[in-house]
Amino acid sequence: MDTNYLATMNKVYLLDAKQISVQKPLSEEWVTAPIYPSVSPSSFAPSIDPDYAQCFPPNLRRRLGKLLKRALLVSRSVMESTGIACPDAILTGTGFGCVENTEFFLEAMTFEGEDCLKPTSFMQSTHNTIGSLIAIETHCHGYNTTYTHKGISFESALLDAFIRISGGQIGNALVGAYDEMTPHYHILLKRTDYPGDCHFGSEAALSAMLASEPLPGRKPLCRIEAVELCYGTSPGCTAKALGRLLDRAGCTIADIDALMTGLNGSEANDAVYVNLGAELFPGKPLLRYKHLFGEAHAVSGLGLYATAVCLDRGSVPPFMFAGDAATEAAAGMKRILFYNHCGGKNHAFTLMSSCG
Amino acid sequence: MDELILELKHEIIKALNLEEISPADIGDDDPLFGDGLGLDSIDALELIVLMEKNYGVKLTDPSQGRDIFRSVRIMAEYIQAHRTK
Numbered sequence: 001m002d003t004n005y006l007a008t009m010n011k012v013y014l015l016d017a018k019q020i021s022v023q024k025p026l027s028e029e030w031v032t033a034p035i036y037p038s039v040s041p042s043s044f045a046p047s048i049d050p051d052y053a054q055c056f057p058p059n060l061r062r063r064l065g066k067l068l069k070r071a072l073l074v075s076r077s078v079m080e081s082t083g084i085a086c087p088d089a090i091l092t093g094t095g096f097g098c099v100e101n102t103e104f105f106l107e108a109m110t111f112e113g114e115d116c117l118k119p120t121s122f123m124q125s126t127h128n129t130i131g132s133l134i135a136i137e138t139h140c141h142g143y144n145t146t147y148t149h150k151g152i153s154f155e156s157a158l159l160d161a162f163i164r165i166s167g168g169q170i171g172n173a174l175v176g177a178y179d180e181m182t183p184h185y186h187i188l189l190k191r192t193d194y195p196g197d198c199h200f201g202s203e204a205a206l207s208a209m210l211a212s213e214p215l216p217g218r219k220p221l222c223r224i225e226a227v228e229l230c231y232g233t234s235p236g237c238t239a240k241a242l243g244r245l246l247d248r249a250g251c252t253i254a255d256i257d258a259l260m261t262g263l264n265g266s267e268a269n270d271a272v273y274v275n276l277g278a279e280l281f282p283g284k285p286l287l288r289y290k291h292l293f294g295e296a297h298a299v300s301g302l303g304l305y306a307t308a309v310c311l312d313r314g315s316v317p318p319f320m321f322a323g324d325a326a327t328e329a330a331a332g333m334k335r336i337l338f339y340n341h342c343g344g345k346n347h348a349f350t351l352m353s354s355c356g
Numbered sequence: 357m358d359e360l361i362l363e364l365k366h367e368i369i370k371a372l373n374l375e376e377i378s379p380a381d382i383g384d385d386d387p388l389f390g391d392g393l394g395l396d397s398i399d400a401l402e403l404i405v406l407m408e409k410n411y412g413v414k415l416t417d418p419s420q421g422r423d424i425f426r427s428v429r430i431m432a433e434y435i436q437a438h439r440t441k
Contacts, residue, residue: 058376059394059396062372062374062376063398112409115408115409116405117405118371119398119405120398120402123398
């Protein structure tokens with residue numbers, strides 16, 4: 001690795017992030033008062049929506065689907081909190097896109113034919129509607145790309161933003177993770193074994209502002225030191241990707257305090273995290289977030305957010321430890337590796353460190 | 357005509373997702389666009405689809421909509437004169 005080259009790269013900070021999920025919306029109250037949805041395993045728990053009447057004019061409220069309202073609100077909120085009114089780029093990660101309007105559109109095609117289809121459902125039925133709506137409503141007409149790659153859609157968007165910011169092409173980027181679910185689609189997906197035998201299925205809306213510089217007089221939530229994606233099923237694949245990530249960050253496994261994982265209660269899913277933890281991070285605490293935020297393709301955005309909030313606060317709530325929380329919670333957390341996999345084939349590593 | 361106007365109000369509320377508005381809130385002669393219901397160009401497309409789907413009325417020239425969608429009453433009169441179903 002050319003260290004001179006690395007020295008010229010910009011640092012990447014996560015300035016702030018806002019969420020709408022099964023936890024209290026636009027709030028970090030989940031840290032002290034987490035909500036555990038009362039649904040049976042593998043069921044679907046919808047997000048808690050704020051009162052949109054307080055946020056949007058009637059025309060926008062009636063026209064936008066629920067995912068678009070959520071995406072727009074969390075984006076506006078994080079733009080307002082960071083004072084960045086027009087980010088240089090908007091990067092979106094979504095597994096399913098606007099499912100609700102896709103369903104309306106396909107139902108109309110099925111039951112009423114293809115002659116008289118509603119334009120609103122059509123316009124809001126694509127995956128990249130989300131990023132384009134955010135751009136139109138916020139007047140941000142810079143680089144705008146949507147990534148749809150199942151469970152690593154968000155990290156694909158994050159990697160794009162990370163490369164562009166660290167390479168100096170852009171100074172900041174709004175990066176989002178958005179997925180919604182409908183009761184009907186949940187029933188259909190269960191036939192394909194999605195989301196599997198997990199705690200509960202969920203929805204996600206997360207907007208995060210990344211930048212090459214912290215805001216004046218304000219500590220970022222955390223620094224993102226490196227992002228690495230890989231595809232493969234062999235243990236060597238993840239070990240190599242991890243090696244590349246550590247090279248880029250200029251650190252070793254010993255410098256990492258904990259591994260944030262997507263443990264979700266499903267045996268097949270969890271085995272990948274447990275095995276990687278045992279092989280590459282022996283003795284390191286395993287953290288988890290999906291018992292709080294559920295399972296959705298874009299929920300890894302909420303995993304990154306939860307990790308960032310922990311680093312910002314300098315502590316990890318006991319309920320996020322997969323192991324013995326009583327002994328592990330006392331340890332200070334300065335650097336956490338966020339690891340996410342999809343089907344044991346697609347892997348995403350994000351190295352995050354405290355700015356405090 | 358009154359029956360068609362009322363039916364049309366229900367259909368407009370449904371098609372445009374006007375959740376907070378009831379048929380009684382829409383005056384027969386109130387302007388639908390601008391100061392009235394505050395509808396816009398995407399709503400105009402929805403109304404064109406509504407007329408074709410429900411009444412078999414096809415607007416071949418979209419600029420006709422400017423006159424036809426001035427109020428529910430004018431819309432109802434146009435539908436009554438041109439409906440095929």
